[in-house]
Amino acid sequence: MRFGWSTDQGTIARFPQLLLTCLSSGLKQRLPWELYVAVKAALRASPRTNPQRRKPFHDTPVLLATLRLSSGVTGPYSAGMTTLGSKDALIRMAVCICFLSSLSIARAAEPIAIPMTAERWQTKENAEFLRELGFYHGLMRLNSGDALLKGIAFSDGTIEFDVNTVGRGAPGIAFRQQDENNFELLYLRPDPACPAFRACIQYAPQTHGVLLWDLFPQYQTRAPLRDNGWNHIKLVVSGRRMNVFVNDATSPTLEVGRLEGDAAKGGLRLQGPGTFANLVITPNAVERLSPEPARDPLDEDRGLVRDWRLSKFSALPNGKDPSYNEMPGAPQDWKAITTERRGLINISREYGRPMPEPDRAVAWLKTTITSDKKQTKKVEIGWTREVWVFLNGKPVYADKNLFEQEGARKFPDARCSLENGSFTLALEAGDNEVAVAIANNFFGWGLMLRLADPEGIHLAAK
Numbered sequence: 001m002r003f004g005w006s007t008d009q010g011t012i013a014r015f016p017q018l019l020l021t022c023l024s025s026g027l028k029q030r031l032p033w034e035l036y037v038a039v040k041a042a043l044r045a046s047p048r049t050n051p052q053r054r055k056p057f058h059d060t061p062v063l064l065a066t067l068r069l070s071s072g073v074t075g076p077y078s079a080g081m082t083t084l085g086s087k088d089a090l091i092r093m094a095v096c097i098c099f100l101s102s103l104s105i106a107r108a109a110e111p112i113a114i115p116m117t118a119e120r121w122q123t124k125e126n127a128e129f130l131r132e133l134g135f136y137h138g139l140m141r142l143n144s145g146d147a148l149l150k151g152i153a154f155s156d157g158t159i160e161f162d163v164n165t166v167g168r169g170a171p172g173i174a175f176r177q178q179d180e181n182n183f184e185l186l187y188l189r190p191d192p193a194c195p196a197f198r199a200c201i202q203y204a205p206q207t208h209g210v211l212l213w214d215l216f217p218q219y220q221t222r223a224p225l226r227d228n229g230w231n232h233i234k235l236v237v238s239g240r241r242m243n244v245f246v247n248d249a250t251s252p253t254l255e256v257g258r259l260e261g262d263a264a265k266g267g268l269r270l271q272g273p274g275t276f277a278n279l280v281i282t283p284n285a286v287e288r289l290s291p292e293p294a295r296d297p298l299d300e301d302r303g304l305v306r307d308w309r310l311s312k313f314s315a316l317p318n319g320k321d322p323s324y325n326e327m328p329g330a331p332q333d334w335k336a337i338t339t340e341r342r343g344l345i346n347i348s349r350e351y352g353r354p355m356p357e358p359d360r361a362v363a364w365l366k367t368t369i370t371s372d373k374k375q376t377k378k379v380e381i382g383w384t385r386e387v388w389v390f391l392n393g394k395p396v397y398a399d400k401n402l403f404e405q406e407g408a409r410k411f412p413d414a415r416c417s418l419e420n421g422s423f424t425l426a427l428e429a430g431d432n433e434v435a436v437a438i439a440n441n442f443f444g445w446g447l448m449l450r451l452a453d454p455e456g457i458h459l460a461a462k
Contacts, residue, residue, distance in 0.1 A: 109157075114149065114279040116140040122148040126272065135277050142272025146174070155265040156291070157283040159235040164275040165190040165227060171274030174206075175237065176259075176266040181209040181352075184261040186235060186244060187271060190227035199413070200225045201246060201254055205261035208352030214384050214403065215344060215444035216260060217415035223253045239264075239291020257294030258341060262349075296341045303451040304343040305434075307460050308365045309334045313351050316362035321398070322437040324390045327364050337365075339448075344382075344416065347438065347445040355441060360386075362439040365447060369434055370458040371427040377457065379425050380418040382448035386439040389423070392432055397423040403442065416446045427457075 114120060116138035118129050126145040131138055140147060154175050163171050165188060172187025186203050194200040200223035204213035213220075223246045225231055234245040240259050243252035270276050298304060311328045328334065340346050347363055355361040371377075381387070381397070389397040399421055403414035410420040425434070438447055451457055 109283040109285075111280050111282045111285075112152075113137055114152075114281065116277060116279070120150055122150055130275075137278065139275055139277045140270070141275045142171070142270060144272050146269050146271045148177075149268045149270075152268050152281065153265055154237075154268050154281065154283070156238050156286055157236075157281060158285040158287070159237070159268070159279075159281050160233065161270075161279040162230050162232050162277045163188070164230050164277075165225075166273040166275075168227075169273040170271070171276075172271045173233070173235070174267075174269040174271060175235075176261055176263045177269055178263045178266050182207055182262055183266065183269070184242075184259055185211065185271070186233075186242075188223075188225060188231070188233075190225055192227050194225040194227060195222045198222055201244065203242065203244070203254065203256050203259075205259070207260075207262050207349055210348045210353045210443055210445075212260065212346075212348055212444040214414060214442075215346060215348065215416045215446045217412050217417055218342070219254070219256055221254050224249070236285075236287050236289050238286035238289040240293040241289055241291065243287075243289055255294075259293075260340075293341075298342050301343070301450070303454040304339065305367055305369070305449040305451070305459055306339040306343065308337050308345060308367045310337040310345075310347065310350065311364040311366075313354055313361045313363040315355060316360040316439050318358070318360060322362055322364075322388055322439070324393050324395070324435065327366075327435055327437070334366075343418070343448045343450060345447045347440070347447070348443075351445070353440065353443075353445070357441050360439045360441045361445075362437055363445075364435060364437050366433060366435040368460040369425070369427060369432045369451075370460075371429055371432060372456040372458075374427065374429045375456060376424050376426050378422060378452040380422050380448075380450045380452060382417045382420045382446075383438055384414070384416045384440060384444050384446055385442060387447070388437040390433075390435040390437075391425055392428065393435075396425065397421075416444060416448060418448050418450055422452075425451075 114137065116129055116135075118127075121127065121140065123142075124145060126143050127147050128141040128143070129138060130141060159173065159175065161173065165171055168190065170187045170189055172185055174183040174185045177183035183206050184203070185206055186201070188201055189197070189199050191197045191200060199220040202213060202220040204211050204216060204219065206212070225246060232247050236243045236245075237259075242256040242259055244254040244256070245251075246253040268281070270279075312333050316322060337345060337350065340349075345365060351361070351363065353361070381389070383401055385402065386400050387398065388395065399410075400408045401410040401414055401416075401420055402408035408414075411417070412419060425432070434449075436447060436449075438445070451459075
């Protein structure tokens with residue numbers, strides 16, 4: 001009986017240890033110990049599994065095992081097979097080998113080297129395709145804009161490329177792209193201050209046509225990035241997670257615990273300005289990175305206000321502040337909304353950016369906080385652009401968080417964070433209505449609200 005044809009070099013190389021692990025985790029207890037020892041010795045002698053023996057040519061199918069019931073045992077593991085004492089033992093051994101040889105199906109596909117040539121990329125007049133010594137697959141210079149790779153739909157795996165940055169632009173790579181309005185984006189912010197600069201490299205999703213870089217400050221970090229010269233970038237994407245390595249770092253430069261985009265598969269696009277080379281895609285090569293999102297660090301936080309009602313949006317004239325009596329009253333103007341990770345109410349995921357810049361759109365959020373008694377509570381708030389808070393119909397807080405105006409930027413650098421601001425709520429005993437008007441005309445549109453001490457408080461639930 002023959003089992004386990006494979007062309008996957010990783011499976012071939014790891015087969016001895018995988019087989020022995022399989023035997024020792026349950027099967028070994030039902031097989032003779034002599035068999036286990038003999039198989040181990042036979043595997044060491046096999047040219048197909050011993051790395052010091054001559055290896056097969058790349059893409060050549062390799063027979064991992066030949067098993068026979070007769071005394072005339074042949075094949076690469078003959079020494080081990082001579083100790084098989086029964087048909088039952090042989091069958092169990094065969095099942096183990098079949099299972100291991102099938103692992104290559106789930107393993108990574110072969111790396112795909114992408115030529116930097118006009119026929120592989122959809123571009124406008126912004127792209128130049130170059131040939132230079134040392135760049136076998138050519139170079140692509142994007143003076144501005146982007147270039148869409150033809151014929152590739154990417155889901156999980158590894159993406160590697162080299163990029164020579166130009167000035168203070170934001171070159172990067174978009175993946176899982178559905179259209180121009182929805183994709184995942186990793187981009188670089190080359191700066192002479194790198195690696196000390198806290199935003200040398202950033203990840204953000206684009207949803208409903210809005211890049212949400214200011215709603216996810218946790219997905220930017222320092223990086224050993226050269227502001228003038230070549231940088232090597234490696235992305236490992238698995239399900240809802242991504243690790244990013246910059247310039248051959250041995251540990252992730254950026255760990256994205258949850259990819260926040262709306263699609264699991266889509267196109268791939270390079271973004272300028274910059275010169276790109278050596279793009280290699282290896283589907284399904286995820287380096288054991290779990291596809292499950294990392295645990296939300298605020299998942300057990302009892303102070304986060306998670307459940308709200310969201311109104312329809314409307315235009316807010318420039319220079320005007322909303323008043324409480326302008327809040328929509330009809331039930332059909334409201335819908336339930338709950339927080340995403342870290343307590344974020346992501347209005348952009350609902351409405352995108354409905355007004356063209358610089359016009360402002362305003363939406364209202366409301367919830368109920370029930371207090372055991374009359375008391376005052378400190379509240380931490382995060383938001384983008386402009387916010388007005390009302391308690392039981394009365395204004396209690398208003399502020400701005402504007403990236404465009406340096407003096408109006410809240411820490412951290414105008415991103416939405418519970419560090420943006422704080423105030424107090426003078427709660428009455430019983431139910432208290434908290435209403436928030438939030439206006440936006442830039443990028444992300446979101447709100448976070450947290451009671452520093454939730455003792456004696458009951459928050460609204462869906």
